[in-house]
Amino acid sequence: xxxxxxxxxxTLVIGGTGKTGRRVAEKLSAQSLPVRVxxxxxxxxxxxxxxxxxxxxxxxxxxxxxxxxxxxxxxxAAEQVGAFAKVAVDNxxxxxxxxxxxxxEAARVSEDNLKASGAEWTIVRSSWFNxxxxxxxxxxxxxxxxxxxxxxxxxxxxxxxxxxxxxxVAALTDDKHIRKTYELSGPRLLSYSDVAAELSEATGRQxxxxxxxxxxxxxxxxxxxxxxxFADLFTxxxxxxNAHLVHGVEEALGRKPKDFADFAREAAxxxxxxx
Numbered sequence: 001x002x003x004x005x006x007x008x009x010x011t012l013v014i015g016g017t018g019k020t021g022r023r024v025a026e027k028l029s030a031q032s033l034p035v036r037v038x039x040x041x042x043x044x045x046x047x048x049x050x051x052x053x054x055x056x057x058x059x060x061x062x063x064x065x066x067x068x069x070x071x072x073x074x075x076x077a078a079e080q081v082g083a084f085a086k087v088a089v090d091n092x093x094x095x096x097x098x099x100x101x102x103x104x105e106a107a108r109v110s111e112d113n114l115k116a117s118g119a120e121w122t123i124v125r126s127s128w129f130n131x132x133x134x135x136x137x138x139x140x141x142x143x144x145x146x147x148x149x150x151x152x153x154x155x156x157x158x159x160x161x162x163x164x165x166x167x168x169v170a171a172l173t174d175d176k177h178i179r180k181t182y183e184l185s186g187p188r189l190l191s192y193s194d195v196a197a198e199l200s201e202a203t204g205r206q207x208x209x210x211x212x213x214x215x216x217x218x219x220x221x222x223x224x225x226x227x228x229x230f231a232d233l234f235t236x237x238x239x240x241x242n243a244h245l246v247h248g249v250e251e252a253l254g255r256k257p258k259d260f261a262d263f264a265r266e267a268a269x270x271x272x273x274x275x
Contacts, residue, residue: 010060011172012093014038014046015067019131020099023165024065028172036061048080054087063095063172064088066114070227072100072107082113095120095178097171099164102127102183103241122171123181124164127242130186130263131161133199134272137226142199143275148210150217150231151192154238157185157245160258167252182248186257189243195260202264203273
């Protein structure tokens with residue numbers, strides 16, 4: 001019997017108001033497990049850029065779901081993750097589950113730094129989220145009917161945030177996931193033209209994909225006060241390195257991941273894309 005929930009104290013969910021963190025916190029709470037949301041608005045507050053907030057947020061914490069914004073591939077991320085992991089272990093946290101990026105070589109340094117802390121660890125490497133289209137930076141383009149990105153004909157195996165959260169919760173609560181690295185994807189490879197077609201079908205509106213240059217996309221990011229490095233992530237991750245399916249959801253949970261069409265249909269039913 002590897003289930004260890006009866007021994008769990010508080011779980012700190014960093015980014016607990018975000019796409020995966022919110023779901024992880026809700027799923028843990030549904031199992032009557034104590035959760036602390038790690039965010040700048042949390043009590044106590046947690047801020048990656050203010051190490052003085054780390055120890056108060058870790059008080060009484062047994063394990064941590066570690067997410068890093070804006071991305072583990074960004075400059076300085078590996079150093080902060082490594083420093084936090086050491087502080088977490090020194091303050092009694094024994095298990096760390098890190099959300100990493102599939103195909104992001106720069107993120108591997110963060111993974112290694114977290115492993116070096118001496119904690120029980122699980123790495124969850126994720127493809128791009130389905131929920132980027134209804135909860136994040138692609139929502140406005142979908143509402144406008146045009147998704148303009150520097151991705152050309154590249155394909156991605158979009159994964160659902162609920163599938164990610166289920167894997168993370170399993171890793172936080174079951175010893176059999178210790179020292180495992182799971183790579184997660186959805187069940188199909190989709191181009192952004194395919195995505196636009198799926199969203200058109202789900203919404204009953206015409207949504208198109210337009211390929212733009214990297215520099216054109218950088219200008220859009222600047223106009224919206226978003227990090228220009230996101231354009232580099234598109235260039236890197238969508239260069240073909242992730243143009244194959246992986247099976248971490250099946251490996252961790254023993255079931256298939258959610259298909260993008262099912263996500264789109266369920267999201268459309270909430271009215272989020274109504275105009």
